[in-house]
Amino acid sequence: MASSPKLPAFDPADPLGVDDLLEPEDLAIRDTVRTWATDRVLPHIAEWYENGELPGIRDLARELGSIGALGMSLDGYGCAGASAVQYGLACLELEAADSGIRSLVSVQGSLAMYAIHRFGSEEQKQTWLPRMAAGEVIGCFGLTEPDHGSDPANMRTHAKREGGGDWVLNGRKMWITNGSVAGVAVVWAQTEDGIRGFVVPTDSPGFSAPEIKHKWSLRASVTSELVLDDVRLPADAVLPEVTGLRGPLSCLSHARYGIVWGAMGAARSSFEAAVEYAKSREQFGRPIGGFQLTQAKLADMAVELHKGILLAHHLGRRMDAGRLRPEQVSFGKLNNVREAIDICRTARTILGANGISLEYPVMRHATNLESVLTYEGTVEMHQLVLGKALTGLDAFR
Structure with a gap:
């Protein structure tokens, strides 16, 4: 009678043996992000949280870019082209350090970069994505408003065409991660044709992003209001490939x-x-x-x-x-x-x-x-x- 195969030892850290579902590349990416978070975040996070700040965020962004964590599930334009599972493993390791760090990466890659990658023109992609993937430019995503969170269809921010086709944006966005350190904002606004997305350089006249203070959650994260007062953008600032809440x-x-x-x-x-x-x-x-x-x-x-x-x-x-x-x-x-x-x-x-x-x-x-x-x-x-x-x-x- 054949003997039963020897069972692997019980691992309290992985009691269901989920690691058996992962490929070597998955494990390598997970370990790279875990090591970065252990070395760069965990020694300081309690102090950052207590002080309500994320010092050196631009340096952190460049470091995250160097390990391929920004826009990592996107293809081309300097992005890592990782699988969804690999991106998820990275998110798990980042949030094990702190939710604020994962939010920095999530807003950069899954919101701002993803919007440009999926709905942007080739010129917009070439202009922004390589620098964002490298962490040289931080992005933010302006959807939520002071009076419209769960109901974005009724947002008040609006964009109108003027002159030779330029867009003029007016409105407010609230609770925007990365807002006051961003070099580019993806802002959603009402237009005559429906809701459209706009790629807004944050040095545009009329754009400001005052930081929100006195938070008791996500304290090691930059959270801002976006203020758009007659922000004038060229006609090609609009994301061309989508209209509406989709x-x-x-x-x-x-x-x-x-x-x-x-x-x-x-x-x-x-x-x-x-x-x-x-x-x-x-x-x-x-x-x-x-x-x-x-x-x-x-x-x-x-x-x-x-x-x-x-x-x-x-x-x-x-x-x-x-x-x-x-x-x-x-x-x-x-x-x-x-x-x-x-x-x-x-x-x-x-x-x-x-x-x-x-x-x-x-x-x-x-x-x-x-x-x-x-x-x-x-x-x-x-x-x-x-x-x-x-x-x-x-x-x-």
Whole structure:
């Protein structure tokens, strides 16, 4: 009788053996981004978060460009042409360091660069994408307005043709990541022909981007308002290949896909902190990790963490195959961000009072995820997207 094959050892860091699904190149990209984040972000992130700043953001952007992390899933124009799974792995590692760092990369690549790459003219692509891929130019994406977040169809920012075909933009955008450090902004505005996207150099007269202060979430991230007062642009500043909400919504779907992975990075960091703390913290004469209630918490956290990673991986494979639907992205963002917050909150209970200290990453991740929960689609919006898909009935209005 043949003997049974020897089973691999149980790996607490990869209990489901998800790494077996990854190719050597996937692992190499993941490890490159993890090493960069460990060396360049983790030693400083608590101080950056406490001070509410991201110093040296332009240097960080150039470094991220040098490892191919900016616009990494795009082809050509200096972009890495990585797979969706590889991009997702990078997002996970970046957000394991901090959500603000992943947001920098996500807005640069999945929103600003993606919009130009998919909908821009060849001249726009050649002008901006190589420099953005290298991190020499930072981009931002202007869609959300002070009075129109979940309802962008009613945005007030508008663009009108004047003179020999020039465009003149007026309006306000709010909660714009990278805004005050960007060299280029992709701004969406109402026109006579419908909603159009515009490539706006941020040194254009009438453009300003005052930074938003007093945030208690995403503190290590540059967040701004965009102010457009009679910003005059040439006729070829408009993105020529799209009209209507399909443009910005397709960009958001691409960015939300990165969040599906990224949220699991924040959850993993908090989970790992809880495990290590539970093994070393002693109460009643032994480590708290030896008590049943603590082990129950850790087991439940591990189950949701690795289910979320499996979900992200599945969606990544679908994206690589050209089969990922926006409703499936909503499924992933709704589940993974919600579960990541719960993991962080449970980790905080294991750390007790130490859980609120910046000596540990848990509270920082938890507060960051409160922003991730509602940006690029609130919980309610993703629930309604899925509700419509399940019933065929539109409950948005």
